[in-house]
Amino acid sequence: MKSINIFPLTIFCAPIGFPCPENDPDKSRSQLIQQIVAMRDQSEPPTSEIAAWTGDVRGHEFLHNDPAFSPLFEAFENSVELYLQQMGLDASQLNLYFTRSWAVVAGAGERVNRHAHLQSHLSLVYYLQKPAIGGRIAFLHPSPPNEFVPGLFETKMASLFTGPRNETNSNNMIVDVNEGDVVIFPSRTEHTTESHQSTEPRISISSDIVITLKDSTKQEFLLPNLEHWKQMRT
Numbered sequence: 001m002k003s004i005n006i007f008p009l010t011i012f013c014a015p016i017g018f019p020c021p022e023n024d025p026d027k028s029r030s031q032l033i034q035q036i037v038a039m040r041d042q043s044e045p046p047t048s049e050i051a052a053w054t055g056d057v058r059g060h061e062f063l064h065n066d067p068a069f070s071p072l073f074e075a076f077e078n079s080v081e082l083y084l085q086q087m088g089l090d091a092s093q094l095n096l097y098f099t100r101s102w103a104v105v106a107g108a109g110e111r112v113n114r115h116a117h118l119q120s121h122l123s124l125v126y127y128l129q130k131p132a133i134g135g136r137i138a139f140l141h142p143s144p145p146n147e148f149v150p151g152l153f154e155t156k157m158a159s160l161f162t163g164p165r166n167e168t169n170s171n172n173m174i175v176d177v178n179e180g181d182v183v184i185f186p187s188r189t190e191h192t193t194e195s196h197q198s199t200e201p202r203i204s205i206s207s208d209i210v211i212t213l214k215d216s217t218k219q220e221f222l223l224p225n226l227e228h229w230k231q232m233r234t
């Protein structure tokens with residue numbers, strides 16, 4: 001007897017540490033943390049007491065264009081290339097763009113609600129400051145392939161299960177990551193975070209990536225090269 005699990009979702013995780021061209025990564029890292037905390041302190045706070053601060057909707061959504069973050073984004077590029085290799089894709093045929101990049105700061109008791117980045121193709125999260133406890137990321141499946149009765153994997157049906165819950169019989173999976181890890185996943189994947197538990201904030205950097213073809217000749221589905229686009233008069 002055997003079970004064959006097909007159609008897995010890949011969450012790519014690379015331990016990149018804190019890439020820094022200088023000799024003092026601790027100092028550079030704490031400068032980035034200070035810069036992000038200043039962004040938070042100088043912008044509007046979240047409307048909910050349990051919501052983490054997210055820079056994307058508070059005027060801090062283009063960190064990929066900030067020179068202070070360049071070493072990090074170079075490392076992100078390397079990780080995305082490895083992800084594409086692992087997916088068996090030929091990155092040399094593709095153009096990749098960081099389109100939106102922002103920090104998230106979660107204090108004790110704060111979290112990020114369930115969402116997906118539907119405007120983008122790939123997304124990544126990098127953990128600049130990640131206390132050991134709390135604030136783990138969870139990925140959710142709105143229609144798990146094995147859920148043969150709608151709602152079977154919901155929490156309210158948990159009493160029906162006697163065996164271990166795992167990726168074959170769950171609609172959400174927590175991924176435990178460490179400080180210095182970058183996590184890459186399809187942007188349409190719904191995700192959330194646990195409530196953060198530590199008094200030391202969790203500080204992460206998210207980035208959305210859009211992919212186009214270098215040459216769209218005879219290709220139907222990916223976006224064509226931006227050089228062929230024409231902006232409309234608006």
Ligand SMILES: [Fe+2]
Pocket residue numbers: 115116117191206
């Ligand atoms: Fe997200």
